Amino acid sequence: MTRANTPMKPQRENDFAYQAVYRYLTVLINASVSGCAVRLPSLRQLAERLNVSISTIQYAYSLLEKEGRVYSVAKSGYYAQASALMxxxxxxxxxxxxxxxxxxxxxxxxxxxxEPASLQSLDSPLLMLERELLRQYPRQPQLLAQPCGELELRTVLAARYTVSPVNCWHADDVYVGADLRSVLEILIAVLQLRGVTVLVESPCDWMILRLLEAAEVRVIELPLQADGQLDPQQLLTLLQSERVGLILLSSALSLPHGSLAPDANRQLIAHLLANHGTWVLENDCSSELADEPCVQRLRDWLDPDRLLVFSAFDRLIGVEAPYGFVLSRQWRTELQRHFLLRSFRLSATRQKALARLFTSGRIDQHxxxxxxxxxxxxxxxxxxxxxxxxxxxxxxxxxxxxxxxxxxxxxxxxxxxxxxxxxxxxxxxxxxxxxxxxxxxxxxxxxxxxxxxxxxxxxxxxxxxxxxxxxxx
Known part of the structure; x- marks a missing residue:
């Protein structure tokens, strides 16, 4: 008898023989599963091979089936799930x-x-408004396409982010791209971050981290404290000891941490950064999702000329509004050139519809x-x-x-x-x-x-x- 067919040591049924069968099948599945489903031994084959009852084999298979590791096909037997589950x-x-x-x-x-908007989205109202606009206005010639985004949407965003004569934005400071990832890729290229030291609030969104890693950015993680605050002394030490080119921070709500640092802490952090002339990249993707929406943003205490802000619509509105955007007073020539080179083919009508959801107050109600x-x-x-x-x-x-x-x-x-x-x-x-x-x-x-x-x-x-x-x- 070959080693593979050597029976296990006899076990009493009340000693949970099915656990040994379960472990045996787990090893068998891990060794045999590839990119497609693999047929497993029948109940009778395993009962003979392992010297246990068919009912014990059946019970072990049923456990694996509940876990999603195997599935049964009538008159055919049991199969291991494809390796995508592993x-x-x-x-x-x-x-x-x-x-x-x-x-x-x-x-x-x-x-x-x-994906917050999956709970309640504005996809349907957005598409209905887009259809109304298509009936009202003829399609614009491609030559009139705006590489940095539709002017109406950029104007609305500039107004929404303006809070004072100092902290103000204009349409020419706003750049709209196909999605957040592509916008961040452009930012990394424009800011020439390869090899640059960037401080990053931690924990941080995995997509952002992987983009920085792929661009060979030197990332130093700045951990959030239990209450969501950043340690000012730790930040000061890093600013003094490292040649920091940029710091990436949340505007208000820090996700995935889920915390909201006190205003005093964020104001102190902003003053430290201002004293060192540090460029700030503000993640504004989640600020609108704070339970208390009227909190001040980090940017309210920062120099707008040393600041870039990025965000996206899909988290708030839904998958039909996948666009990402960035606000920047500086780097205008380089940003315009990179957006032009990307040649984003964005629907002008969809962007207009999105702008009108803002101006009508529909998004704030939502x-x-x-x-x-x-x-x-x-x-x-x-x-x-x-x-x-x-x-x-x-x-x-x-x-x-x-x-x-x-x-x-x-x-x-x-x-x-x-x-x-x-x-x-x-x-x-x-x-x-x-x-x-x-x-x-x-x-x-x-x-x-x-x-x-x-x-x-x-x-x-x-x-x-x-x-x-x-x-x-």
């Missing part, structure tokens, strides 16, 4: 690919997303509803996590946004938690994605917005079980 091991970029890939698979419970709905969902998730996990996790009390940031008090292997939940068709965002330097290995970000057909208490129960059962130090 998590690559190694580095954060592998995990990021697994998060993105699995979040797009049908039937997955996605707790990793941060934001009031969206903030309320997001807070209700976050509160529900927060309550369930505290109920199921108690003191086992520390949760940042969110002050806006669509997610929760939490840390396991026990030093668990979060990659094991990630894999365990993927096998149950649940996708989370491990904390390691939000750092380039290996920070937050025991953290995760969760969103209560999209949890498929599963009941949220049930999903939270599975997350709690995965955290409890994960190996730790």
């Amino acid at each position: 998590v690559p091991s190694g580095n954060a970029s592998d995990v990021l690919e697994a998060v993105y890939g699995n979040a797009r698979r049908p039937g997955m419970c996605v707790l990793s997303a941060d 934001l009031q509803v969206l903030r309320r709905l997001l807070k209700e969902r976050r509160t529900q998730l927060n309550h369930l996590l505290r109920e199921r996990l108690g003191d086992a996790v520390e949760i940042v009390e969110p002050q806006g946004g669509a997610t929760l940031w939490l840390r396991s008090v026990r030093r668990v292997d979060m990659s094991e938690v990630f894999q365990h939940l993927l096998r149950q068709q649940i996708v989370i965002a491990p904390g390691e994605l939000f750092s380039l330097n290996g920070h937050y290995p025991h953290h995760l970000r969760l969103s209560p917005i999209s949890h498929s057909d599963l009941d949220l208490p049930d999903v939270v129960g599975r997350v709690a079980d995965a955290l409890r059962l994960a190996p730790g130090d």
